[in-house]
Amino acid sequence: MTPNREEIVQEELMLNLGPQHPSTHGVFRMVLDLQGETIVGVTPYMGYLHRGFEKLAERRTAIQYQPYPDRWDYLAAMFDEMAYIGAGEALLGIQAPRRAQVLRGIVMELNRFASHLLWLGTFLLDVGALSPFLYTFREREMVLDLLMELTGARLTYAYMRFGGVHHDAEDVWLKKVRAGIPYFRQRLSEYRTLIDDNEIFRRRVEHIGIIDGTHALHYGLSGPMLRASGVPWDLRWKRPYGIYAEIPPRIITDLAGDTYARYKVRVEEMAVSLDLLEIFLDLVESGPIMASVPKVVKFPKQETYFAVEGPRGELGVYLVGNGTAYAQRMKIRPPSLFNLQVLSQLLIGHMVSDAVAILGSIDIVLGEVDR
Amino acid sequence: MRIKQISRGFLKGLQVTGIHLFRRPVTHPYPEQRAYTPPRFRGIHRLIVEDCVVCRACERVCPVNCLTISGVRGDNRRFILEQFDIDYSLCMFCDLCVEACPPHCLVMGPEFEIAAENRHSLRRSLLSQPKEEMV
Numbered sequence: 001m002t003p004n005r006e007e008i009v010q011e012e013l014m015l016n017l018g019p020q021h022p023s024t025h026g027v028f029r030m031v032l033d034l035q036g037e038t039i040v041g042v043t044p045y046m047g048y049l050h051r052g053f054e055k056l057a058e059r060r061t062a063i064q065y066q067p068y069p070d071r072w073d074y075l076a077a078m079f080d081e082m083a084y085i086g087a088g089e090a091l092l093g094i095q096a097p098r099r100a101q102v103l104r105g106i107v108m109e110l111n112r113f114a115s116h117l118l119w120l121g122t123f124l125l126d127v128g129a130l131s132p133f134l135y136t137f138r139e140r141e142m143v144l145d146l147l148m149e150l151t152g153a154r155l156t157y158a159y160m161r162f163g164g165v166h167h168d169a170e171d172v173w174l175k176k177v178r179a180g181i182p183y184f185r186q187r188l189s190e191y192r193t194l195i196d197d198n199e200i201f202r203r204r205v206e207h208i209g210i211i212d213g214t215h216a217l218h219y220g221l222s223g224p225m226l227r228a229s230g231v232p233w234d235l236r237w238k239r240p241y242g243i244y245a246e247i248p249p250r251i252i253t254d255l256a257g258d259t260y261a262r263y264k265v266r267v268e269e270m271a272v273s274l275d276l277l278e279i280f281l282d283l284v285e286s287g288p289i290m291a292s293v294p295k296v297v298k299f300p301k302q303e304t305y306f307a308v309e310g311p312r313g314e315l316g317v318y319l320v321g322n323g324t325a326y327a328q329r330m331k332i333r334p335p336s337l338f339n340l341q342v343l344s345q346l347l348i349g350h351m352v353s354d355a356v357a358i359l360g361s362i363d364i365v366l367g368e369v370d371r
Numbered sequence: 372m373r374i375k376q377i378s379r380g381f382l383k384g385l386q387v388t389g390i391h392l393f394r395r396p397v398t399h400p401y402p403e404q405r406a407y408t409p410p411r412f413r414g415i416h417r418l419i420v421e422d423c424v425v426c427r428a429c430e431r432v433c434p435v436n437c438l439t440i441s442g443v444r445g446d447n448r449r450f451i452l453e454q455f456d457i458d459y460s461l462c463m464f465c466d467l468c469v470e471a472c473p474p475h476c477l478v479m480g481p482e483f484e485i486a487a488e489n490r491h492s493l494r495r496s497l498l499s500q501p502k503e504e505m506v
């Protein structure tokens with residue numbers, strides 16, 4: 001009674017992934033259309049974490065809004081702060097003193113390192129490797145402890161202010177950061193021994209989710225996603241802000257454009273972050289950490305766009321002032337959201353198990369996607 | 372060939388595991404061992420009641436309006452604090468109130484355990500803080 005192969009009716013299967021699935025990195029939901037094991041269609045649903053941060057900027061004074069950017073992308077809060085504060089400073093025409101600029105550079109690179117560590121752990125968890133997750137979290141905890149000593153909080157730092165930074169770094173803290181760098185380098189090479197040439201990992205991630213440079217640009221990708229497709233675009237040096245203007249460029253690219261290339265770019269960026277940290281630590285000089293800022297900050301009737309290179313890509317803030325302490329309008333350009341647009345392009349034609357790996361390699365943070 | 376590669380990866384993994392086997396654990400058993408809180412840690416607020424001039428700068432700057440403050444004028448024209456409540460279901464520990472306080476009498480301490488049985492008990496008065504908790 002077994003029907004022969006031609007008679008089996010092949011139906012499309014609809015598979016719902018998320019919003020509470022651990023491998024969708026937050027509350028992201030996608031509905032996959034499957035033909036057997038192959039993905040033929042993807043419908044993403046987002047907005048589960050929408051908290052209206054753009055609207056809130058119109059209802060809070062500039063000073064009051066300062067702790068809010070931390071909540072956009074809670075894994076790399078320093079960059080959100082820098083984007084908002086940078087946009088505000090551009091409107092107000094303030095420039096932070098040099099020591100504050102260097103401190104901002106240090107905390108941002110520390111934060112990038114922590115963010116990439118978390119990404120590395122969860123990405124490997126997605127492809128089925130459990131132990132690197134524990135190792136990367138151990139190191140991330142140390143970075144978070146450093147940031148907590150400086151700012152007072154582990155994730156929502158509220159560290160940057162219009163015209164400077166909130167707390168000054170003590171020499172002890174700077175020494176601690178410096179002492180940490182060789183340790184982190186060593187750990188990084190430990191991960192690489194473990195992962196880089198692992199046959200199982202390579203077979204899971206190589207040649208899947210490929211996007212070439214032209215397409216990547218058309219989709220508006222940025223950050224490691226774009227650089228893994230061979231486009232040397234890094235805002236830190238292409239449109240320098242703060243202290244980065246003085247640093248020789250170190251842009252990591254890879255030509256392959258697949259999931260493995262994205263892994264490699266991010267891991268090498270972690271090493272670059274550590275190098276930059278060392279450079280910044282040498283640049284620290286004594287001086288004030290706050291410029292003189294009016295007590296009541298009022299945005300002039302102008303508009304500005306300010307973008308920083310976050311761990312996920314170009315994080316921009318478009319800010320319109322109206323002469324009061326409130327913003328007329330604020331728009332965030334979240335890199336995760338733009339990088340996520342390419343998802344269906346990457347997924348179609350691959351297997352279900354690859355979907356998780358590819359989604360992991362995009363490195364989305366839903367707090368930022370949904371805002 | 373492939374067997375060789377896979378077993379090489381496996382051995383490398385075992386090697387790293389082996390190294391870790393003899394390292395000290397990095398986790399802390401939390402309730403028995405206190406969590407690490409550096410001096411700048413932003414935990415539950417503390418108020419030096421005598422120094423507060425009831426200027427309400429903290430109340431005005433708070434982005435979520437979670438402070439309720441009232442005071443009466445005392446004999447020497449100084450304000451005396453009657454009520455100083457913080458609603459911890461709203462507070463986001465942002466430090467803005469501490470920054471705004473002119474006499475620096477509002478600080479944030481190392482306590483972070485604010486779990487409560489219901490919403491109303493999250494509203495705490497800073498006036499009735501036990502003295503030994505204060506720095």
Ligand code: SF4
Nearest residue numbers: 433462463465466468
């Ligand atoms: S820490 Fe922030 S949210 Fe909490 S009371 Fe102070 S200003 Fe308000």
Ligand code: SF4
Nearest residue numbers: 423424426427429472
């Ligand atoms: S800002 Fe300081 S002095 Fe003024 S009411 Fe608040 S706690 Fe009291």
